[in-house]
Amino acid sequence: MITNEQVISIGRITRTHGKRGEIQCLTSNEYWDNADATFLILSINNILVPFRVLDWRGKGSDSLIFQLDHITDEQAAQQLIGCQAYMLLTDMNEDEELMPTWQSLLGYRVLDTDQGELGTITDVDETTINTLITLNSKQLIPLHEDFIVNIEPEKQLITICLPFLFTKE
Numbered sequence: 001m002i003t004n005e006q007v008i009s010i011g012r013i014t015r016t017h018g019k020r021g022e023i024q025c026l027t028s029n030e031y032w033d034n035a036d037a038t039f040l041i042l043s044i045n046n047i048l049v050p051f052r053v054l055d056w057r058g059k060g061s062d063s064l065i066f067q068l069d070h071i072t073d074e075q076a077a078q079q080l081i082g083c084q085a086y087m088l089l090t091d092m093n094e095d096e097e098l099m100p101t102w103q104s105l106l107g108y109r110v111l112d113t114d115q116g117e118l119g120t121i122t123d124v125d126e127t128t129i130n131t132l133i134t135l136n137s138k139q140l141i142p143l144h145e146d147f148i149v150n151i152e153p154e155k156q157l158i159t160i161c162l163p164f165l166f167t168k169e
Contacts, residue, residue, distance in 0.1 A: 002048040005167075007041050007086035009103035011064070011129050016078055021071040025064045025085045028102075028126055032056075032064060037091035040066055047097040084124075102143060104129050105158060111134060113161045115151060121158075 025040075039050040052069035060064050066153065071077050085105065102124045110118045117156035119135030124143070131143045134153070149159040 002041060002050060002088075004106065006089055008092065009084060009088055010087050011082045011085050013042065013080045013085055014063075014127060015081060016074050017065050019020075019074050020067070021073050021077045022066060022067050023071070023077045023080055025066060026060065026064050026127060026169075027064055031092060032087055033058070033085060033147075034093040035091045036093075037087045039088065039091075040068060041086040042080060043086070044083055046133070047111065048086065054097045082127075095109050102126060102133075105133070105143075108151075108156045110141070111157060111159045112158065 008031060010029060010032045011025045013023050015024045016022065016027045017024045038053060040053050041048050041050050041051075051071070053066055054069055057065050057066040071080070075146075103126075105121050106124060108121050110121060112118050118141070119137040119139065121133045121138050123134040125132045125134070132140050133143050135157075137148055141160075147160045147162055149161050151158050
């Protein structure tokens, strides 16, 4: 079984491409471009599922098109839209500097400076220009560097300040 500690996020599947089951991945970094990876890992129902990559190519500066083993038609590819895409850390180029990603905050507790603990991050949505986190309470919160007060990886805790959303009465 593949664990979150064994993978790094490369983006999210945004749409199908063509009729042969190809999928388009909006990328958030260049890790895949610089790697020698055989498998694309997709999060399906919070389970990391490996797919053998038969072929891939770039599309523009921030998208990749993948042809995956056993995904042979548009209907099968449609089922993968919205999945977070990962690659194995072991496939990373040895010279590549590992940059923290928003996805690395999955499972972190969120503490607001005014409201206290808000919940635990269950999803990170980077499909739009505004990154959103979903908490276990189903609350959506915008995530931006300007809102972050502190990140404590050893405690899996992120402290934020969102004064425009949370006001005391």
